[in-house]
Ligand SMILES: Nc1nc2c(ncn2[C@@H]2O[C@H](COP(=O)(O)OP(=O)(O)OP(=O)(O)O)[C@@H](O)[C@H]2O)c(=O)[nH]1
């Protein structure tokens with residue numbers, strides 16, 4: 001089990017949110033949108049531009065800067 | 076009259092439900108952030124009237140952007156008798172987050188579990204009786220778009236309004252936090268702040284600005300203040316509080332919401348593979364736009380042809396004959412023939428094309444592609460110092476700049492918002508369409524779709540360039556983060572597409588009958604006076620005014636007074652440009668076609684520079700007023716009016732001069 005930023009996950013890989021180290025506003029917003037501690041996130045697309053992730057069955061696009069700050073416990 | 080507020084996450088179907096309840100025709104679209112202001116309506120149930128308020132979507136009560144603040148303020152201060160919390164069933168866990176906040180706040184809540192059709196397709200099932208008990212609020216399954224479950228929802232709503240609310244504390248935040256909450260609660264219990272003290276205590280721990288201010292206003296002893304100021308530093312707990320709420324949600328949904336082991340594959344994923352592709356994404360966006368304009372011409376012109384133009388012609392002849400029969404004075408005949416038919420008619424003639432374009436845009440909006448367009452544009456926007464979401468108000472601006480500028484309310488960063496407002500006028504609105512169409516008919520009849528595409532693209536390009544410049548000069552700051560939900564693709568419904576089209580087209584027709592008619596009428600008077608001079612000639616009042624302005628445009632190649640007057644009147648409303656040209660040219664030679672007159676007065680090159688000028692120059696009065704309202708500043712409104720004029724002029728001159736130099740004159 002290792003921690004790594006969401007941006008390091010390839011398509012199809014998933015993990016659980018460990019913590020978010022972005023600015024206060026962005027962090028709160030992500031938490032409230034469901035990226036709370038322990039939430040299961042699956043990366044659908046991660047090549048160029050924002051990532052697309054699946055979170056509880058819904059799709060969210062997330063800028064690369066933010067994805068770098070979301071620390072994931074890879075599963 | 077009881078007031079019912081519709082509250083929920085963005086894109087959960089609030090406005091669809093609002094329309095179903097009240098019979099209104101508010102804008103619905105398949106992307107988050109469609110509704111950005113409060114809308115009110117009424118419905119009747121069992122001989123009682125109820126007021127319903129539709130609000131912008133929000134993920135929580137801790138509002139970040141202007142539209143979310145509007146929603147939060149109404150929930151907190153609007154004192155609704157009942158909140159109908161619209162919850163997207165396919166996304167129930169995340170949606171219930173807001174529900175827990177509403178319940179904690181102590182408002183009466185019933186849940187409308189919407190999108191049940193999609194939940195079924197994805198094989199998600201619910202034990203609603205159980206969930207409702209655990210949540211502590213009635214839940215009614217509905218399909219708002221098909222008006223299913225509405226009756227049941229109303230029954231529940233009405234009976235809830237009449238029932239006494241029993242406030243209960245239901246989320247435990249763990250021993251430590253519960254203790255802290257209890258202590259703060261005790262201090263607040265004696266104060267009359269108007270909200271349950273339990274909720275206030277939680278909000279204080281969360282560091283909520285609004286509640287902090289509220290509590291500071293009530294008089295507190297120094298000791299109490301100290302206790303509260305301790306909470307002021309406790310933003311540290313806010314994430315823990317969020318986690319605990321989600322823990323509660325997972326606990327209650329764990330045994331009541333059943334998802335299939337393997338998620339059902341939906342076609343959204345397959346479509347997204349292509350339209351968000353790293354190389355294909357942008358070209359596909361371009362092709363969609365090009366296709367839209369081509370189709371507008373194919374359907375609007377080849378299919379509907381000149382039907383409306385013919386109708387106007389017949390109407391004109393009939394009116395003339397009638398006036399002759401009635402022995403009406405000659406001036407009245409000239410006013411009707413040139414002012415009304417020549418001017419207003421020139422605008423109305425293009426209704427078929429405008430209808431088609433707005434229908435196509437409606438399809439785009441209701442399909443779910445809008446969010447993808449923002450996604451693929453994020454890269455481009457980022458290189459200019461902006462983020463993808465800023466692109467959505469720009470696309471909305473294609474319909475009309477007024478809602479385009481209002482749509483910037485969804486942008487959280489002040490920098491993004493200001494820039495998005497200032498560049499929105501470059502997004503070519505539907506009212507400018509008749510101008511391009513007349514010039515296309517005169518000079519580029521075989522490439523209409525392409526020319527329109529180029530005009531609109533140039534608008535985007537200039538908007539983006541100006542965005543970059545503003546970002547580096549007036550509004551420096553970091554590039555903000557991009558977070559956006561990508562809703563599933565949905566088949567556009569005829570109702571939504573027609574409604575959104577009619578929204579715009581009815582505005583267009585209303586303006587034709589009011590503003591445009593008024594502008595043309597007053598300009599007509601100026602064009603035929605003073606008596607004795609050649610009407611519609613350079614000696615008329617209008618001609619003299621035009622000649623005064625015209626020299627400004629000589630370097631751009633269209634220094635004739637008619638064009639100058641047209642541009643000037645376009646500041647009232649953009650359709651007035653064509654209406655004015657129609658009026659002044661129709662009078663010169665009895666029955667002369669506007670297109671023919673334009674052909675004589677312009678060349679392909681000056682037509683291009685004139686189209687560019689109209690694309691970019693000062694927006695209409697309504698847009699300027701909206702900028703003033705949204706920025707709360709006269710300065711920015713004036714600034715926009717002036718700088719857009721300058722940009723338009725510079726570009727028009729550039730095109731004309733370079734074109735002449737290259738020998739296109
Ligand atoms: N399949 C399905 N689609 C629905 C249902 N209700 C609404 N929609 C669609 O969901 C999309 C969003 O609907 P809106 O009513 O605009 O949602 P909203 O909550 O007002 O959105 P915002 O104003 O952006 O917060 C539209 O495309 C609707 O047609 C439903 O019950 N089933």
Ligand SMILES: [Mg+2]
Nearest residue numbers: 089090109110
């Ligand atoms: Mg809405």
